[in-house]
Amino acid sequence: MKHELHSFADGDALAEALAAAIAGRLAEACNARGQAVLAVSGGTTPARFFKALSHKKLPWDRITVTLVDERFVPPSSDRSNQKLVTGTLLQNEAAKAKFAGLYNDAPDAEEGAKIAAEAIARLGQPFDAVILGMGGDGHTASFFPGGDRLIDAISPEQPALVLPMHAGGAGEPRLTLTLPVIVKARFVALHIEGAAKKAVLEEALGDGETADMPIRAVLRHEPIALEIFWAP
């Protein structure tokens, strides 16, 4: 995947610019096709961007927000990405958006992934925009180094839309969109902040095994462009 690096003075400037870029994509999709689908990541980085996007004037009632990945915990948990998104993004103007999460109350992540895959299938593809994050270990989505389903999840031929993932670094079982769903999107952005993550990105752009730094599965996927948004 070719990539373009957009650097900003600080996280606030980045949040505004990314919100403007995504709002533009969502507006364009609604104009062209009457609806839009946006997949976002969780973690600690996106909160400011979510707040900025929540104030954008868009036909939110025609926009569905879903997740790139989810911790397999109920939405009441502080670890839940659904909780983060409903509390920060689906507010203000964006309170009218539809939400299609990955979590369900299946007994385990294996069963949960099957049910989540049905929910994702109903959204149709390609998604209009996907925003990825990246961890200090080079994971993106829930493509964790050493993850039990990593090779399946990053296979370009993977037919499943959602897979479960167990990994030492993950904290709890995860549900993740698979690589084909992500790279098929009309717009794919990577949102990272801080010098440490810039260094991880640079390392990932170098040689080495994809499984050691799974973000490489996205970086090395041809031919669509990855838009990288970074601030110190």
Ligand SMILES: O=C(O)C(O)[C@@H](O)[C@H](O)[C@H](O)COP(=O)(O)O
């Ligand atoms: O649920 C999650 O954890 C994610 O969606 C994950 O892929 C995240 O984007 C990175 O781990 C970065 O997380 P931070 O922003 O917390 O560094």
